[in-house]
Amino acid sequence: MAALKLQLVQPPSGLPEDDEIKVIALRDRRSAIGMIVQRYRKRLYHHAMYILKDPEQAFDVVQEVFIKAIRERRFFDVEFKMKAWLFRVTSNLCFNIVRDKRRRGAILDTMIKKTSSAADQVDRVFATEQQQVILAALDKLSENHRKILALRYYSDLSYAEIADTLDVKLGTVMSRLSRAKNRLMEVLDHPGVLEA
Amino acid sequence: MNCIDVRPRLVAFQDGELSPGEQTQVVEHLHSCTDCTEHELQLAAVTPEPFLDIPDADLDAKWLRLDEVLAAELDHPVRIPVPAPMWLRVSNWLSEEMPMSTGTVLAYAAALMLVAMWGANNWKTAHDLQMAAQAAPERPLMVIAPSAEIPESDFRFSAGEEMDSGMLQPAIHTPEPLTADSDER
Numbered sequence: 001m002a003a004l005k006l007q008l009v010q011p012p013s014g015l016p017e018d019d020e021i022k023v024i025a026l027r028d029r030r031s032a033i034g035m036i037v038q039r040y041r042k043r044l045y046h047h048a049m050y051i052l053k054d055p056e057q058a059f060d061v062v063q064e065v066f067i068k069a070i071r072e073r074r075f076f077d078v079e080f081k082m083k084a085w086l087f088r089v090t091s092n093l094c095f096n097i098v099r100d101k102r103r104r105g106a107i108l109d110t111m112i113k114k115t116s117s118a119a120d121q122v123d124r125v126f127a128t129e130q131q132q133v134i135l136a137a138l139d140k141l142s143e144n145h146r147k148i149l150a151l152r153y154y155s156d157l158s159y160a161e162i163a164d165t166l167d168v169k170l171g172t173v174m175s176r177l178s179r180a181k182n183r184l185m186e187v188l189d190h191p192g193v194l195e196a
Numbered sequence: 197m198n199c200i201d202v203r204p205r206l207v208a209f210q211d212g213e214l215s216p217g218e219q220t221q222v223v224e225h226l227h228s229c230t231d232c233t234e235h236e237l238q239l240a241a242v243t244p245e246p247f248l249d250i251p252d253a254d255l256d257a258k259w260l261r262l263d264e265v266l267a268a269e270l271d272h273p274v275r276i277p278v279p280a281p282m283w284l285r286v287s288n289w290l291s292e293e294m295p296m297s298t299g300t301v302l303a304y305a306a307a308l309m310l311v312a313m314w315g316a317n318n319w320k321t322a323h324d325l326q327m328a329a330q331a332a333p334e335r336p337l338m339v340i341a342p343s344a345e346i347p348e349s350d351f352r353f354s355a356g357e358e359m360d361s362g363m364l365q366p367a368i369h370t371p372e373p374l375t376a377d378s379d380e381r
Contacts, residue, residue: 030270033266033270037262037266041259041262046246055254059258059261059262062262063261063262063265063266066262066266067265067266067269070266070269070270070273071269071273130241131244131245134242134244135244137242138244149244152211153243153244153245153246154244154246155246156246158213159208159211159213174204174205174207174208174213175204177207177208177211178203178204178205178206178207178208181207181239181242181243182239184242185238185239185242188242
């Protein structure tokens with residue numbers, strides 16, 4: 001018998017909340033997985049796109065994240081924070097790729113060219129030129145600052161959700177975001193830093 | 197609140213993440229402080245905005261691929277190996293590292309255990325004796341008389357041997373057989 005697909009292409013109508021999905025998972029884990037994928041695939045894809053600026057790599061990351069979610073036995077446990085887990089794993093996988101790229105960046109010119117063209121493609125989705133400048137400036141920040149800014153402003157997570165995702169206290173989220181944004185302002189005020 | 201208190205809270209203020217009380221205090225400070233107001237405006241200007249919908253023509257094809265991959269994963273899940281218990285890992289390590297059969301290893305282990313038990317038993321015996329000696333009342337030690345006090349006449353040569361200074365032996369006092377000669381003495 002042919003395997004049942006998850007039917008992910010059709011946009012969902014009235015997707016249940018995370019807690020409701022956990023209840024569904026008790027009797028039908030497969031359907032619950034399908035709902036989670038439909039609920040988060042686009043947000044995770046955008047999150048990965050922001051960091052990687054490469055549609056194919058972003059898709060590969062999203063795919064890996066969901067495979068890890070399927071293999072994670074605790075995923076539908078009552079106390080398990082699915083959203084925070086999904087964004088944390090996505091961020092970590094993306095920054096692993098970024099670090100790897102940086103290590104090999106000086107050698108592989110072709111990859112740099114590819115990344116640049118992909119970055120251009122991503123730039124076009126921003127409404128204003130200022131946002132493109134901000135995106136470029138974000139690349140000059142530390143990984144921690146980029147991560148927290150992406151979670152807050154591109155993936156629209158609340159401070160509490162960011163705290164869960166990064167496994168830090170709420171006060172740390174507040175102070176780190178403040179420092180990140182002030183640092184971003186400094187970088188934008190001194191364009192020379194962008195050339196560094 | 198003064199400027200030092202307000203500055204670190206400006207980002208959270210913009211994000212609507214302050215408590216109502218803090219929010220009110222920040223607003224009051226901003227009304228009275230032009231520096232902080234200007235700083236707040238500068239921060240607002242560099243706030244990243246979320247992506248617009250990414251015009252990815254292949255997105256539906258990607259979701260189809262994702263559908264297939266995840267369905268395959270659900271149909272044929274890859275078994276994640278559970279960490280083996282310590283005894284099994286030690287056993288595996290022994291079987292890999294030592295060119296001996298399990299029976300031989302067990303025999304060695306049993307022998308080792310027997311030796312250990314024998315050693316423990318000996319130690320216990322020695323320990324018990326020591327404790328008993330400590331518990332018993334003190335008695336004078338038996339002193340063996342130094343050889344100088346043994347009269348020289350108590351030493352004699354063994355029969356049939358030549359005299360050698362190192363061959364002095366204590367005399368063995370055995371009763372002499374009763375003979376006619378002895379009676380005469």
